[in-house]
Amino acid sequence: MQPFPDLVAFADQDAEVTFPSPKRVVLTAGTLALQYRATGGLVVETPTARVAITGTVLSVAVDAGGTTVEVLRGRVEVTRAGESIAVAEGEQLNPRMRLPEPLANTIVRDQVLRRRRQ
Secondary structure (H helix, E strand, O other): OOOEOOEEEEEOOOOEEEEEEOOEEEEEEEEEEEEEOOOOOEEEEOOOOEEEEOOEEEEEEEEOOEEEEEEEEOEEEEEEOOEEEEEEOOEEEOOOOOOOEEOOOOHHHHHHHHHHHO
């Protein structure tokens, strides 16, 4: 789906997501992969984190354990429990991690491959 000209979103079937404005996405459950092409800021809000995006390809997943962010391209800043953590291209941050780690099996990669097959 393309809710705004600079934003392409791929939501899984369990995703609960709204797009209140071109600069704000609210994800309360499930997984959302995003491609954001603008240079201004986009914020993805989840129940446990705030993800600030500046032109990137990433995924944000929400489950009972918290929020997971995977960055395929670009860089984001995740704020959770009052602490800001930079997550760079090729890194992931999940609720159990204090600092980002390299991507292993990625939600983003799976979404991109699935999209190419369609």
